[in-house]
Amino acid sequence: MKTYFDCIPCFIRQALDSARLITDDENIHEEIIISAMKMAVDMDLRKSPPEMAKKIHRLIRQLTGIDDPYKEIKASFNAFAMQMYPKAKKYIEESVDKIEAAVKFAIAGNIIDFGVNAGLKNHHVRDAIDKSLETPIEPKALQRFKDAVARAENILYLGDNAGEIVFDKLLIEQLPTEKITFAVRGKPIINDITMEDAEFVSMTDLVPVIDNGDDAPGTILEDCSQQFQEKFTDADLIIAKGQGNYETLSEVDKNIFFILKAKCEIIAQHLGCEVGSMILKENF
Amino acid sequence: MKTYFDCIPCFIRQALDSARLITDDENIHEEIIISAMKMAVDMDLRKSPPEMAKKIHRLIRQLTGIDDPYKEIKASFNAFAMQMYPKAKKYIEESVDKIEAAVKFAIAGNIIDFGVNAGLKNHHVRDAIDKSLETPIEPKALQRFKDAVARAENILYLGDNAGEIVFDKLLIEQLPTEKITFAVRGKPIINDITMEDAEFVSMTDLVPVIDNGDDAPGTILEDCSQQFQEKFTDADLIIAKGQGNYETLSEVDKNIFFILKAKCEIIAQHLGCEVGSMILKENF
Numbered sequence: 001m002k003t004y005f006d007c008i009p010c011f012i013r014q015a016l017d018s019a020r021l022i023t024d025d026e027n028i029h030e031e032i033i034i035s036a037m038k039m040a041v042d043m044d045l046r047k048s049p050p051e052m053a054k055k056i057h058r059l060i061r062q063l064t065g066i067d068d069p070y071k072e073i074k075a076s077f078n079a080f081a082m083q084m085y086p087k088a089k090k091y092i093e094e095s096v097d098k099i100e101a102a103v104k105f106a107i108a109g110n111i112i113d114f115g116v117n118a119g120l121k122n123h124h125v126r127d128a129i130d131k132s133l134e135t136p137i138e139p140k141a142l143q144r145f146k147d148a149v150a151r152a153e154n155i156l157y158l159g160d161n162a163g164e165i166v167f168d169k170l171l172i173e174q175l176p177t178e179k180i181t182f183a184v185r186g187k188p189i190i191n192d193i194t195m196e197d198a199e200f201v202s203m204t205d206l207v208p209v210i211d212n213g214d215d216a217p218g219t220i221l222e223d224c225s226q227q228f229q230e231k232f233t234d235a236d237l238i239i240a241k242g243q244g245n246y247e248t249l250s251e252v253d254k255n256i257f258f259i260l261k262a263k264c265e266i267i268a269q270h271l272g273c274e275v276g277s278m279i280l281k282e283n284f
Numbered sequence: 285m286k287t288y289f290d291c292i293p294c295f296i297r298q299a300l301d302s303a304r305l306i307t308d309d310e311n312i313h314e315e316i317i318i319s320a321m322k323m324a325v326d327m328d329l330r331k332s333p334p335e336m337a338k339k340i341h342r343l344i345r346q347l348t349g350i351d352d353p354y355k356e357i358k359a360s361f362n363a364f365a366m367q368m369y370p371k372a373k374k375y376i377e378e379s380v381d382k383i384e385a386a387v388k389f390a391i392a393g394n395i396i397d398f399g400v401n402a403g404l405k406n407h408h409v410r411d412a413i414d415k416s417l418e419t420p421i422e423p424k425a426l427q428r429f430k431d432a433v434a435r436a437e438n439i440l441y442l443g444d445n446a447g448e449i450v451f452d453k454l455l456i457e458q459l460p461t462e463k464i465t466f467a468v469r470g471k472p473i474i475n476d477i478t479m480e481d482a483e484f485v486s487m488t489d490l491v492p493v494i495d496n497g498d499d500a501p502g503t504i505l506e507d508c509s510q511q512f513q514e515k516f517t518d519a520d521l522i523i524a525k526g527q528g529n530y531e532t533l534s535e536v537d538k539n540i541f542f543i544l545k546a547k548c549e550i551i552a553q554h555l556g557c558e559v560g561s562m563i564l565k566e567n568f
Contacts (some may be wrong), residue, residue: 003302005310005317007294016289026289030329033289037321045314 001247003045003052004266011049012036015056017118018190022060022069032048035059045265049249050218053115057189058215068188070114070162077112077163077191078200080122084129085166091133091168092183099146100175104170108132109167110160110242110261114191115217117263125163128261132278141280145257148282152237152255155180157207158219160242162258166201168241173206180207181231186224192244195219211261218244221252246259249283256283285531287329287336288550295333296320297339301402302474306344306353319343329471330532334502337399341473342499352472354398354446361396361447361475362484364406368413371452375417376454383430386423386455387543391562392416393451394444394526394545398475399501401547409447412545416562425564429541432566436521436539439464441491442503443477444526444544450485452525455543457490465489470508471499476528502528505536527551533567540567 004127011117014217015036019029036056042050061067068074068105088105095101111128114120149155157172157180159165182203184193213225219231219240232238238256240249246258246267260279292530299320320340325337330459345351352358368465372389379385395412398404433439440466441456443449454463459550468486482493503514503524516522523541530542530551544563546552552559 005313006297007302008317008321009297012296013290013293017292033292034325037292037325041318041321140380197293 001048001250001270003043003049004254007039007046007049007052008043010264011040011052011056014053014115014118014190015060017114018057018060018069019064021073022064022066023062030045030207032060035063045223046219048220050216050244050248051220053218053244054189054214054216054220056218070188070191073114074162074191074193074197075200076126076195077101077161078126078166081109081112081166082201084125085170088129088167088170089173092174097142099171099174100142101133101163102174103137103142103165103280104132104135104278105129106164106171106241106259107261107280109164110259111159111263112163112191113243113263114161135278137278137280141282144282145280148237148255148257149175149179152179152235153238154235155239156231156235157182157239158212158241158245158249159184159198159203160245162191162193163196164241165193165197165203168201169201169206172203177207181235182207182209182234183219183228183231184211185215185217186211186213189217191216192217216244218246218248218249220248234252246271246279252283254283257281258283285332285534285551285554287331287333289329290550291333291336292327294323294548295340296400298337298399298474299344300418301398301515302341302344302353303348305357305402306350309386312348314348316344319347325504326547329360332502332504334528334532335504335546336499336502337502337528338473338498338504340445341501353546354472357385357398358475358477358481359484361409361445362450362481362543364409365393365447365450366485368409368493369454372413372454373457375489376458381426382458383455384426385417387421387426387564388416388419388431388562389413390448390455390525390543391518391545391564393448394543395547396445396475397547398445400527419562421562421564425566429564430564432521432539432541435462436463436519438519439521439523440515440519441466441523442496442525442529442533443468443482444529446475446477446481448525450482452487453487453490454504456487461491462524463465466491467512468493468495469499469501470495470497470512471529473499473501476501500528500532502532502565504532515541530555530563536567538567541565542567 019032303316496512
């Protein structure tokens with residue numbers, strides 16, 4: 001997906017959110033917001049939004065010397081989601097359609113996105129789960145997803161955010177784990193998961209976990225490590241979580257199922273749905 | 285009020301909204317958004333938000349050659365509010381406290397602000413009125429407002445937006461009109477009122493109407509005409525409608541009552557209230 005003009009004010013707002021997370025120094029806030037605008041002036045709109053976000057967040061790290069501004073937030077949402085895990089697991093196990101229930105949790109978990117909402121609180125996650133569980137998944141899409149998983153021999157599951165990864169684990173537990181490899185980002189970017197998060201929530205005990213070698217909040221294939229690119233090529237099914245993975249992979253010619261919550265107007269328009277919709281959708 | 289960093293992404297979004305109103309040509313959208321960012325990079329944050337908005341909208345007019353992109357929207361909201369006038373007038377006349385009822389309509393009318401929400405529809409105005417009528421005005425503030433009006437000899441009422449002006453008329457009709465002069469902006473800016481709107485809704489038949497000689501979406505005194513500045517100095521009470529007038533006059537040493545709906549997080553923080561609050565508040 002290309003970058004829309006509407007994404008530009010959103011990038012600037014996101015840069016400011018990050019700046020405030022790192023320091024109370026308003027001079028640094030100003031430096032970051034001005035630098036982000038200068039960068040936006042020269043940006044190539046044919047690239048996807050995560051491409052620009054990656055550049056802005058690299059710049060913020062350079063300007064502040066802080067490598068992982070979202071470290072504490074990530075830890076806190078991982079811990080919060082882990083607390084919810086036993087109840088959610090029980091709910092899924094007691095459901096008539098366990099995969100459907102697990103998909104609902106995986107979509108609800110995608111609310112934990114500090115790129116979209118830097119003021120997110122635990123109760124927003126609880127509300128998203130309650131709402132998600134009440135909303136049916138489109139039966140045909142769900143069946144196609146189940147069929148695709150059954151047919152596939154080699155599945156690459158692209159994770160998204162901290163906290164959310166616990167809900168991904170709940171879904172993966174309902175799938176044939178022997179076929180699945182889970183992927184995290186190569187370096188910290190916003191509240192996206194890295195290997196540390198996968199280890200913290202014991203995803204590493206469930207399936208092999210690789211990192212993609214890059215620091216974009218999405219999957220920009222040409223920037224990923226060769227090892228990741230090979231894994232991507234070898235997989236006969238990709239499960240891609242979240243907006244960033246959708247934005248970077250929606251035009252890639254590959255067997256992909258996207259699982260996400262449509263959290264902004266632009267994504268919703270691109271998907272042809274309302275903001276807040278639960279999406280389980282294959283490529284093309 | 286100074287400009288906050290949070291206002292910057294909002295300026296960029298506002299420039300894009302205007303661009304889209306003027307043309308479907310994406311090249312012009314890009315030119316406008318890029319130019320707005322270049323301008324924002326160099327802006328002086330000690331100035332108020334309307335100062336920056338004025339510059340951005342001047343630039344948009346230059347780039348497109350269109351003097352009044354909001355002309356149709358203004359006409360449509362004037363007509364819509366005029367349709368509501370008879371019912372609203374009856375409601376006020378039948379109220380125990382007519383001034384309180386009229387203040388509520390005047391605050392509700394401030395929802396018609398295309399700087400804040402370019403997607404505003406008629407039903408939003410109806411909803412705002414319903415909500416406003418249900419919400420009490422702080423009794424002490426209302427009493428101080430009535431006392432200030434009774435004491436004053438020379439009142440200058442600073443209008444704000446098209447459509448909203450009809451609700452200002454309803455309030456002015458409950459006040460001693462012989463003391464009141466109504467002021468409009470000097471030139472088109474966003475959906476703010478000019479003399480044309482005052483004539484269309486017959487404000488000119490009710491009280492003398494002057495224009496302030498400037499094209500800011502607020503009242504930047506030093507940029508206003510000498511005639512307006514003298515009128516401002518001579519007045520012993522200013523009634524200032526809307527966010528733009530609050531942003532530009534909140535630190536002016538003058539007897540001012542602000543009447544507005546707090547429509548963004550920054551204004552709400554500055555006023556110490558929640559977003560959406562109805563504000564009737566004197567200076568200092």
